[in-house]
Amino acid sequence: MDIIRAKDFTAERSWGAKEIANMNGITTRLHWTKEPYRWHVNDGQEVFVVLDGVVDMFYKEQGIERSVTLEVGDIFYASVGTEHVAHPKGEARILVVETEGSV
Known part of the structure; x- marks a missing residue:
């Protein structure tokens, strides 16, 4: 069991993450960032939820x-093959x- 206060989470670098769970090869991670990522296509589907900012x-x-x-509260779903940044x-x-x- 774990309680995570998303607003308090920071990382040493942009896109640093705290792994919350890995359920049969599907990861749930909390990311902190202040910089853009890079254009990419994930190996599978991705659910991207803005918790703060x-x-x-x-x-x-x-x-x-x-x-x-x-x-805050908005969700972006990237289907297989969706190029995004x-x-x-x-x-x-x-929350990803x-x-x-996956990339």
Whole structure:
């Protein structure tokens, strides 16, 4: 059992994470960041939940770049093959559920 106060979590570097659970190869991790990630495609599906802060999520649909601003409580679902990149506006804390070892 563990209680995690997301607002209190920080990491030594942007996108540093605390692993919360690994359930049959699906990981749930809490990330802290203040810098953009990089364009990538995950090995599987990804669920991205903003717990604190604001994040601009850029993604491509049929080769066209789009974006959406995610606020606390918003969820971004990246299906298999969705190219995307997260750009926080200041500090953000994000819960990510994905296949173990995914980018």
